[in-house]
Amino acid sequence: MLMRHSLIRESKQIMKNYRTKIISNQEISPGYFRMKVLAPGFGENAHPGQFVMFRVQRSLPPLLRRPFGIFRTGFLPADCDGLPPVEFVEIVYKVVGSGTSIMAELHQGDRVELLGPLGNGFDCTSRQGEKILVGGGIGLVPLYMLAGELIENGCSVRLLMGGRSRDDIFAVTEFERLGVETYISTDDGTLGEEGLVTQVLERKLQKYPAAEVYSCGPMAMLNAVHNICLEHNTPLQVSLEESMACGVGACLGCVVKGAGHTEEKPSYLCSCKVGPVFKSQYLDWSALAQNNSDCGGCA
Amino acid sequence: MLMRHSLIRESKQIMKNYRTKIISNQEISPGYFRMKVLAPGFGENAHPGQFVMFRVQRSLPPLLRRPFGIFRTGFLPADCDGLPPVEFVEIVYKVVGSGTSIMAELHQGDRVELLGPLGNGFDCTSRQGEKILVGGGIGLVPLYMLAGELIENGCSVRLLMGGRSRDDIFAVTEFERLGVETYISTDDGTLGEEGLVTQVLERKLQKYPAAEVYSCGPMAMLNAVHNICLEHNTPLQVSLEESMACGVGACLGCVVKGAGHTEEKPSYLCSCKVGPVFKSQYLDWSALAQNNSDCGGCA
């Protein structure tokens, strides 16, 4: 966990296809699941904000793999003295369609495949200062490893967790254990403050004008976060969720428009390779806000 | 089990799509499984030689249902006093491809669908005399209910069971309990007599020249049985296994050539509706022997 680099080159060499099996798969909140998968050697190469391409089962459907952020990596004690501890990667997913529905039915010991760690994660080399993390629903996932890294680096980390209702808020304890200050808001007020997470962000930015912001969540939220940060002149990194086929930069299905994109001089960035995390100034926000309006998948 | 008719008309009215669940699913011999499925009301309409169209699971694959002969129907004691006994239909299947592989993984309680009872079974109204049943591998399946019916009717029943090896022979005890005399032969001699079941048939026909023969099994075996019966002038009914899509006479995918079929005056019989059981004289045996040479599915 100590020697991580945000260079694409290096992480590329060590991504791998793991043919492996499930250690555990539990519902942690209605519709949200946590899955631990056996993955020796995965952790030392994984960087906050990276993801995996998960193959649900050997038979169809679904045809394509599904992308999931890395929630965390770690070790379980070995089953027997004398054996090495069991290294795992953990994902958290929300059931939204055919693939995730099948995943929810998987059990310990079931065989799965995952490709990873993939993509370019958060730039979190900064060794100090105020960091505000803004996560909406399933967008909390990549923020956990990020928070851990930032705190290790000596930063002070505040996490604003948003969701439609209390069901969309998870892992509060884990975040707090890292030393993160958490603030919860839900649209319906069933947990924390009633209202949007962006209201909280406004307040925090007034209080910590020198903070840097990291965010992941539904596009409408990201767009609002971007506008607020723009106004406050605050550096922002966002993690995007585009549809993906390959996850490795080969199909060019996952691109997003870069800042300065025009019909004449188009600029498309591969979100599986250059992203999924982008510094907000490199993105074409007007296009993003529009194109992704039909992503109903995330909270 | 008492009031059965070989009329198509009548069984047609009472076939049904059962959305039901599995009572048990067990491997009885390497690669052979027995599955009991909950099916209230099924038994009184089912006739020996009829079949069901089985839907493995709600999702693809496989796309199409798979046809399976009815091994038997019956009742299990109710789970609790005061409840009615549990009616089931039982199939026996061999794992040969994608559909049967998925079936082998199913458990008690899993939801399945079956359509039935379908087709036109054995004509077993005859009330006396010698009956010889010849079954090869999975072709034993429809002979169990047939044997039961014939014995109930007062016939004397001999069953010649054939297979490649001992793994292909199953349900011997059950047949014997009905009062059937069983004769086993295997190609490799691992059970019973070494050699083909047709050798045994030859001998039996010499001994019981007035016998009627009923047979189900791989096409090569049926063809040999047909030739022997022809020679001995013995009435023969065979149950065929054609590929099927609908099982109800709607797609015309399952036809076989009828006796007297020519290019100019073609005659195709629907094996799901007119069959799967045919009196041998109504079939075009030269065509059958040829067309089905690629059915590698059955023992």
Added chain:
Amino acid sequence: MSELIDKALKRPNLAVEIAGIKLRNPVMPASGTFGYGEEYAPFLDLEKIGAIVTKGLSLKPKAGNPTPRIAETTSGMLNAIGLQNVGIDAFVQHKMPFLRTVNTPVIANFFGNTLEEYGEVAKRLNDIPEIAAVELNISCPNVKQGGIVFGTDPKAASEVVTLVRKYLQKPLIVKLTPNVTDITVVARAVEEAGADAIACINTLTGMSVDIHTRKPRIANCTGGLSGPAIRPVAVRMVHQVVQTVSVPVIGIGGIVTPMDALEFLIVGARAIQVGTANFVDPTAMLTIIDGIEQFCIDEGIDDIHQLIGSLKF
């Protein structure tokens, strides 16, 4: 509050009109997958579906192709039934009596091996009062013209439709083959020749090989691919045809679920046909009808015409 209940209780109107015939809902079976209706009567109430579409009829009985005739492929099936059917006389004598007892419009699908035969069958069908409309299958090889398929050539397609139109007072639906470079050209040709509605698509020509015997898995070598595998091709073609013609379009191809049917309605199909899915689940059409109704309720649609052609593009 009572408004909400009202809305919940008022069922959306699903009735549509195709070529002058009224359907209680836009869901019917695809020809060749539903026999002559009677075969599926034990499994679903035939008076719940929009129409009954018969197996393709020809002048004389047709024996069809050698076997094997069907093979499963990934999310699809190949068939080369060879248009086996009882012929028009036996249809009238043995199949119509049952169909007469069912209060649902009957659409007779038919074909010919020559231009003349198409005309003959049309004449005969025109005289059967209980047939509400006919569906002309032009995906058949023209035996006189060396086997080129009528439906792949706009001129031949136009000719056959013109001839059939001459003999037919009944509404005429023309069913197109997808095995063409540009389906809009054929669609325009048959509309101009007098089609009252267009149905698409028929099957895509495909092939599959048994690697152990090294023989084609169906005796005819090639067969028609149907089922969910072809749905994206079908949706595309229905979309293209809707944009091209002004007669109503019936969408066919790979429909299994209500969501599938809705895709076709949204691109502009006024009705849809369910084929291979009947084999998978004999009650599929009922599930689809219920699902369309529920979707309308959920989306606040009180008449299905608000949905038809509502694609945003």
Added chain:
Amino acid sequence: MSELIDKALKRPNLAVEIAGIKLRNPVMPASGTFGYGEEYAPFLDLEKIGAIVTKGLSLKPKAGNPTPRIAETTSGMLNAIGLQNVGIDAFVQHKMPFLRTVNTPVIANFFGNTLEEYGEVAKRLNDIPEIAAVELNISCPNVKQGGIVFGTDPKAASEVVTLVRKYLQKPLIVKLTPNVTDITVVARAVEEAGADAIACINTLTGMSVDIHTRKPRIANCTGGLSGPAIRPVAVRMVHQVVQTVSVPVIGIGGIVTPMDALEFLIVGARAIQVGTANFVDPTAMLTIIDGIEQFCIDEGIDDIHQLIGSLKF
């Protein structure tokens, strides 16, 4: 006995020759699904596959289509990438250096928006010594001729192949689109115009709709359907083309397993390409190669040419 062991130990010969280039085995990636080779290098040994086929190249860099560009369908996927690529200059500068380090023939797939552009790219590719062969994608709309796709018109197809041939000493593979009435007509035309080999098929045009937003699921409205869903159509077309032309044919479309690949070889494809399956399993090609080898051993085949075209029909 020792004969049996001998036989078991002797590995069958899988090497084939396409248009004069020697491949260690008949398995290669399909253009556009394998980037420029480098993307998949972490997952499989590029020196185990028959060849590397690049993403389609054009004269200038091409930005591609708006997003969403991909959508999954039943056993298939739609894509409308819009042929995004780095352009030939950047290819030479940034992608060739890596490819040069790999001891596997490189096949450069390319296209143009006009006839002239096709010629230009051919000229440029001809000058790159490390490119073993080129694959000409004629499934692109001709912007000058109002967007009709080169590959759907035998005349246009012939023209573009003739022109490219003029500038090209390297072996020329022409890749055909399946969206045509009769693929044999186009196959014959490109063979006569000088193609050394034919690759088929490219994607089938399809469409899918998000029923909630009522918008097409990809921004371009229609997209190319690939994956197992299209395999039967691909096998049929490869079979037809093999029967028509005498140059070698490369089979493409829905290949995921060794069995799928064997279907194409048996109908007569001399090599095969794996597309969408790379996304599903980056090691799919290795599994396919091993499976073909095992099949040969099981069937007592010591040279793959005994298998190629061994269809019994």
